[in-house]
Amino acid sequence: MARLDILEYPHPRLRIKAEPVTVFDESISQLIDDMFETMAEAQGIGLAASQVDVHQRVIVMDISDERDEPRIYINPEIEVLEPGTLPYDEGCLSVPGFYETVERPANVIIRALDRDGNAFEEEAVGLLAVCIQHEIDHLEGRLFVDYLSPLKRDRIRKKLKKQRA
Numbered sequence: 001m002a003r004l005d006i007l008e009y010p011h012p013r014l015r016i017k018a019e020p021v022t023v024f025d026e027s028i029s030q031l032i033d034d035m036f037e038t039m040a041e042a043q044g045i046g047l048a049a050s051q052v053d054v055h056q057r058v059i060v061m062d063i064s065d066e067r068d069e070p071r072i073y074i075n076p077e078i079e080v081l082e083p084g085t086l087p088y089d090e091g092c093l094s095v096p097g098f099y100e101t102v103e104r105p106a107n108v109i110i111r112a113l114d115r116d117g118n119a120f121e122e123e124a125v126g127l128l129a130v131c132i133q134h135e136i137d138h139l140e141g142r143l144f145v146d147y148l149s150p151l152k153r154d155r156i157r158k159k160l161k162k163q164r165a
């Protein structure tokens with residue numbers, strides 16, 4: 001197991017579109033384990049491979065209070081089930097210290113592959129629905145700050161730059 005470095009906004013590599021996983025071997029398994037370790041250490045609830053500079057369609061998540069319900073989504077797709085949206089205060093390990101409200105579809109079906117390449121699907125509402133959409137955005141090179149006003153986004157970018165300096 002290894003802890004990986006997390007890219008922070010506005011790192012240009014966060015904009016790379018991730019490629020589907022085609023081979024389910026030891027290296028994907030290792031990546032998943034390392035992503036869980038990285039996410040736990042950073043006290044996150046979701047992490048996309050793009051955030052650790054690996055541009056493959058892999059997401060890990062644990063939204064449980066006890067942090068004992070690991071979820072893995074490889075090559076995930078969603079289908080929006082209802083037109084309703086859910087406003088949620090989102091954060092991101094790549095935008096540390098900032099939370100802003102984003103509205104996304106509240107009810108989706110997730111179709112994905114597991115660690116062994118087996119297909120599964122599940123219906124998602126609430127935080128799970130929000131989180132999977134946030135993480136799939138990462139695989140597309142999108143960040144939650146992209147949904148904010150240019151003014152808010154720029155403020156965040158400048159404050160992060162200051163924090164790092």
Ligand code: QAP
Pocket residue numbers: 042043044045046047088089090091092093095096097098099130131134
């Ligand atoms: C995505 O984000 C998410 O700023 C996952 O200082 C979050 O795990 C989707 C984190 C909320 C929906 C709602 C953020 C940890 C973790 C920070 C995360 C921080 C420390 C963010």
Ligand code: CO
Pocket residue numbers: 091092093094134135138
């Ligand atoms: Co994020």
